Amino acid sequence: VAEVTLVVSLLTDYGLSDGFVGALHSVIRRASPNVPIIDLTHDIAPQDVRAGSLALLRAAPYLAPGVVVAIVDPGVGTSRRGVAVRPTNGTGGDDAAAVTLVGPDNGLLVPALEALGGAAACVELEDRGYWLPAPGPTFAGRDIFAPAAARLVAGAALEDLGKTVGPGSLVSLPAPFLRRVDGGDLEVEVTWVDRFGNVELAARGEDWLAGTGTGRLGLARSRGTHADLLVLVPGRSSFSARVVRVFGDLAPGELGLLVDSYGYLALCRNGASAAELLGAGEGDRLSLRSPAPRR
Amino acid sequence: VAEVTLVVSLLTDYGLSDGFVGALHSVIRRASPNVPIIDLTHDIAPQDVRAGSLALLRAAPYLAPGVVVAIVDPGVGTSRRGVAVRPTNGTGGDDAAAVTLVGPDNGLLVPALEALGGAAACVELEDRGYWLPAPGPTFAGRDIFAPAAARLVAGAALEDLGKTVGPGSLVSLPAPFLRRVDGGDLEVEVTWVDRFGNVELAARGEDWLAGTGTGRLGLARSRGTHADLLVLVPGRSSFSARVVRVFGDLAPGELGLLVDSYGYLALCRNGASAAELLGAGEGDRLSLRSPAPRR
Amino acid sequence: VAEVTLVVSLLTDYGLSDGFVGALHSVIRRASPNVPIIDLTHDIAPQDVRAGSLALLRAAPYLAPGVVVAIVDPGVGTSRRGVAVRPTNGTGGDDAAAVTLVGPDNGLLVPALEALGGAAACVELEDRGYWLPAPGPTFAGRDIFAPAAARLVAGAALEDLGKTVGPGSLVSLPAPFLRRVDGGDLEVEVTWVDRFGNVELAARGEDWLAGTGTGRLGLARSRGTHADLLVLVPGRSSFSARVVRVFGDLAPGELGLLVDSYGYLALCRNGASAAELLGAGEGDRLSLRSPAPRR
Numbered sequence: 001v002a003e004v005t006l007v008v009s010l011l012t013d014y015g016l017s018d019g020f021v022g023a024l025h026s027v028i029r030r031a032s033p034n035v036p037i038i039d040l041t042h043d044i045a046p047q048d049v050r051a052g053s054l055a056l057l058r059a060a061p062y063l064a065p066g067v068v069v070a071i072v073d074p075g076v077g078t079s080r081r082g083v084a085v086r087p088t089n090g091t092g093g094d095d096a097a098a099v100t101l102v103g104p105d106n107g108l109l110v111p112a113l114e115a116l117g118g119a120a121a122c123v124e125l126e127d128r129g130y131w132l133p134a135p136g137p138t139f140a141g142r143d144i145f146a147p148a149a150a151r152l153v154a155g156a157a158l159e160d161l162g163k164t165v166g167p168g169s170l171v172s173l174p175a176p177f178l179r180r181v182d183g184g185d186l187e188v189e190v191t192w193v194d195r196f197g198n199v200e201l202a203a204r205g206e207d208w209l210a211g212t213g214t215g216r217l218g219l220a221r222s223r224g225t226h227a228d229l230l231v232l233v234p235g236r237s238s239f240s241a242r243v244v245r246v247f248g249d250l251a252p253g254e255l256g257l258l259v260d261s262y263g264y265l266a267l268c269r270n271g272a273s274a275a276e277l278l279g280a281g282e283g284d285r286l287s288l289r290s291p292a293p294r295r
Numbered sequence: 296v297a298e299v300t301l302v303v304s305l306l307t308d309y310g311l312s313d314g315f316v317g318a319l320h321s322v323i324r325r326a327s328p329n330v331p332i333i334d335l336t337h338d339i340a341p342q343d344v345r346a347g348s349l350a351l352l353r354a355a356p357y358l359a360p361g362v363v364v365a366i367v368d369p370g371v372g373t374s375r376r377g378v379a380v381r382p383t384n385g386t387g388g389d390d391a392a393a394v395t396l397v398g399p400d401n402g403l404l405v406p407a408l409e410a411l412g413g414a415a416a417c418v419e420l421e422d423r424g425y426w427l428p429a430p431g432p433t434f435a436g437r438d439i440f441a442p443a444a445a446r447l448v449a450g451a452a453l454e455d456l457g458k459t460v461g462p463g464s465l466v467s468l469p470a471p472f473l474r475r476v477d478g479g480d481l482e483v484e485v486t487w488v489d490r491f492g493n494v495e496l497a498a499r500g501e502d503w504l505a506g507t508g509t510g511r512l513g514l515a516r517s518r519g520t521h522a523d524l525l526v527l528v529p530g531r532s533s534f535s536a537r538v539v540r541v542f543g544d545l546a547p548g549e550l551g552l553l554v555d556s557y558g559y560l561a562l563c564r565n566g567a568s569a570a571e572l573l574g575a576g577e578g579d580r581l582s583l584r585s586p587a588p589r590r
Numbered sequence: 591v592a593e594v595t596l597v598v599s600l601l602t603d604y605g606l607s608d609g610f611v612g613a614l615h616s617v618i619r620r621a622s623p624n625v626p627i628i629d630l631t632h633d634i635a636p637q638d639v640r641a642g643s644l645a646l647l648r649a650a651p652y653l654a655p656g657v658v659v660a661i662v663d664p665g666v667g668t669s670r671r672g673v674a675v676r677p678t679n680g681t682g683g684d685d686a687a688a689v690t691l692v693g694p695d696n697g698l699l700v701p702a703l704e705a706l707g708g709a710a711a712c713v714e715l716e717d718r719g720y721w722l723p724a725p726g727p728t729f730a731g732r733d734i735f736a737p738a739a740a741r742l743v744a745g746a747a748l749e750d751l752g753k754t755v756g757p758g759s760l761v762s763l764p765a766p767f768l769r770r771v772d773g774g775d776l777e778v779e780v781t782w783v784d785r786f787g788n789v790e791l792a793a794r795g796e797d798w799l800a801g802t803g804t805g806r807l808g809l810a811r812s813r814g815t816h817a818d819l820l821v822l823v824p825g826r827s828s829f830s831a832r833v834v835r836v837f838g839d840l841a842p843g844e845l846g847l848l849v850d851s852y853g854y855l856a857l858c859r860n861g862a863s864a865a866e867l868l869g870a871g872e873g874d875r876l877s878l879r880s881p882a883p884r885r
Contacts, residue, residue: 005623009616015490016311016606019350022335026304029359033300033331036623040612046491047566055609062732064619074566077541135500138541139556142357195605196636205725246667246728261729271637271664310785311606314645317630321599324654328595328626341786342861369861372836430795433836434851437652 004098006066006153007036011056012141013044013072023142024069027132031150038064047074049108050173051282054191057111058262063099067149069141070103070112077137081105082125082144083170084152084161088117100152102145107173119167126162176202177285185232186288190280191264197273199280200266201288205259209243229257231267232287233278241267257288299393301361301448302331306351307436308339308367318437319364322427326445333359342369344403345468346577349486352406353557358394362444364436365398365407372432376400377420377439378465379447379456383412395447397440402468414462421457471497472580480527481583485575486559492568494575495561496583500554504538524552526562527582528573536562552583594688596656596743597626601646602731603634603662613732614659617722621740628654637664639698640763641872644781647701648852653689657739659731660693660702667727671695672715672734673760674742674751678707690742692735697763709757716752766792767875775822776878780870781854787863789870790856791878795849799833819847821857822877823868831857847878 008028014020021042028035040059044052052072073080083105099116101109102125113119125148132143148161177189186208192200227240241255250256250270255277260266265288267274280286303323309315316337323330335354339347347367368375378400394411396404397420408414420443427438443456472484481503487495522535536550545551545565550572555561560583562569575581598618604610611632618625630649634642642662663670673695689706691699692715703709715738722733738751767779776798782790817830831845840846840860845867850856855878857864870876 007619007623009612011609011612016334017336017338018487018489019306019336019354020489022304022306022333022354023357025333026335026354026357026359029302029331029333030357033302033359034329034624036619038612038615038619039606040616041607041609043607059609059612059616062613062616062620064616064623075543078543134556135558136540136554136556138553142556192608194608194610245726248665248668248670258728259726261724261726261732263725308785311629312631312633313782313784314601314631314649315784317599317601317628317649318652320628321630321649321652321654324597324626324628325652328597328654329624370838373838375838429851430853431835431849431851433848437851 004065005036007038007064008066008149008153009038009040009063009068010042011040011044011052011059011068011070012042013046013048013052014042014141016042020141024146027142027146028150032153035153044072047072049074049106053108053111053173056108057115060112060115065098067152068099068101069145069149070101070108071141071145072108073104073106073140075104075106076140082140083165084123084125084148084158085109085113085119085167085170086121086158087113088120100158102148104140105171107171110170110172119170121158122165122167122170123158123162124165178202184290187285188288190282190284190286193275193281197275198260198266198268199274199278200260200264201286203265205263205265208265209259227291229291230289231255231278232289233280234285236279239278299360300331302333302359303361303444303448304333304335304358304363305337306335306339306347306354306363306365307337308341308343308347309337309436311337315436319441322437322441323445327448330448339367342367344369344401348403348406348468351403352410355407355410360393362447363394363396364440364444365396365403366436366440367403368399368401368435370399370401371435377435378417378460379420379443379453380404380408380414380417380462380465381453382408383415395453397443399435400466402466405465405467414465416453417460417462417465418453418457419460473497479585482580483583485577485579485581488570488576492570493555493561493563494569494573495555495557495559496581498560500558500560503560504554522586524586525584526550526573527584528575529580531574534573594655595626597628597654598656598739598743599628599630599653599658600632601630601634601642601649601658601660602632603636603638603642604632604731606632610731614736617732617736618740622743625743634662637662639664639696643698643701643763646698647705650702650705655688657742658689658691659735659739660691660698661731661735662698663694663696663730665694665696666730672730673755674713674715674738674748675699675703675709675757675760676711676748677703678710690748692738694730695761697761700760700762709760711748712755712757712760713748713752714755720751768792774880777875778878780872780874780876783865783871787865788850788856788858789864789868790850790854791876793855795853795855798855799849817881819881820879821845821868822879823870824875826869829868
């Protein structure tokens, strides 16, 4: 039997300035010095569970087999549970990554879990036998979640970490806003502004802008240089945009709409920030309107 | 005999933008491609030896066995020594991490060393045989400290790196300020403001706020919602605070005092920055006053 | 035959906030969980190919044997090619790191390649067999470059990745500006401002400030405290500076010129930012004038 190397992947709002991430790595490597560790990101906005859940969702299709520790945890030390969850598509199948998700039960894990087929098994991390003793209970990442991950990569069963709980009992957050309104506009929430100023929207590209034809949004990729749609930002101007495939299809500074590398609609510009032009950020709602809306 | 995998842990003020950290990793991996490397943090404020020494102190109880390279080094290339030090509690004992600390002799290593029982052995890194040749002497991390670490994880003895020097000769910095003043106030230095705006103070929680009872500060955790102490910020207002266990024990925005995950007193708020409220930063001195001070 | 462990080194403009780097690591570790990965830096200014090429050049002499993936790629998904290149001095010799460079053909790789003796072999990454399927073509790092690197560290030949192309066909960028003007001034471009405010110039120290004697710049390291040169910043003041060996040779705040750890001339201060004093940034041109210019 070929032995699979399990990887620990980390996603937190700890930042890289304070040594919190170094403490996670240290705790894991004291138990398993050679385990591969991936830092998915540690720069989720502080205590923004929603943003963390969406970043984890984007990472989900690419996760290396092993344990994923996700921590955005404003309720640390309170009655909110810590959990370890095994997704349905993470324990079998050919392409499925065999992953276990570890973190607080506050909605952070759920979108990724759903993308992996839902939760097949779940335990609450309440067996204090593997917790690290600590002067105060405010660093569950170091004292509970990292030790749990270390045990899992060392071969522990999910059930060794605590009592089984119903996957249906996991806390979940409302989905990002997405609505087709009268007149044909798509009203949609901004889910992510990346480093380059690209503005990702809560709408799958395959649903709304299918292939090279027209999707439910009534938009087709233009061959020319005329506007394909209007972007309406409440309380601000409207902006015309072209539907394109890559940034380089746009003139410098021009606004475009494309299907991004995660499969979502995204507003972008060539060599400039779309977020800055639009004055829009995560959680804002924009409207997309085709020039000749269909009803 | 079970072979122990030695880990290299790094703590610097190099930042992650310039490739300095990448150079450390590259030098280490050219010698030992598979050695596990932990980045404790690289975001110590530039040339802030004091802040670096306190970050290393916080990391000390969790260090993975191996070599810890710490670099905050304004005197690079001058007569300040480079050293490798083995702490008393780092070479034996059941739970002790067998670590060697490597870095400049400017006070950076000393608080962590003391937390690990003091220095048992120390050498000056003056054997140029393992130094990397370099066009200029301003990057000791790449040219001296990383090669020294690489030799240690490859099995070299401490004495292979240079001449033995007396541990008592190590440079040390003044301890953070902490004083009980007349009238019962605790006057104490801010040692750390973390990403979340928590304000750590230079006072061990076990000394000043023992268990659930009352410590030398005369404070007990309240069950109610009334103030347990006043926080006085020189030149600014005073702020009332409650003694709590975790952030979630506070109302949103309320100021609290707790024993943080490193064992120190820390001022915090629920879902907001205590540092911003107080207008206080690292190195500032605050006073804690109990509402009914004992004398 | 001793087996060499190949390392993957990464240099990008992805930043660490968005999960892009985590996706690269995940893709590589799904294929090869235990491969050592070095993050050279991910904080190249967004889409600044020039800055990326210079950072890679600085890293070149220290690269660990294996694959270097460099990505600053404003033209992602357009007709710009992706390439894998093996440098002349990267496949043999005693000290030569056996590296393969992978990235976009937009000039990013060329300065490092030239430092490694030029390109010995080059292929275009056009065999889609190893590309990851993706909803959109804007993340070549995850979908093309990382899979190519994974194949190389798993033992694939360069030619397995695509068709051979002439190394002479690689796109290159203009070299940083450097000119000796009438009157003896050296007019030179700022290539880098580091975290500490050191200002690196596009002039090799060995050419312009040889050893402890005088180079083509007519400058010698002073023993005293008088100015050795003037630094002229167009549209701003001129500043006097001393030629020194390390920061600590300067008085606090004093401006100096030294040969930096990469072999270039750099302006610096002791405990302060030279860039802030000079008001100069990357791409600016400064003039260095010796007090008694030779003609």
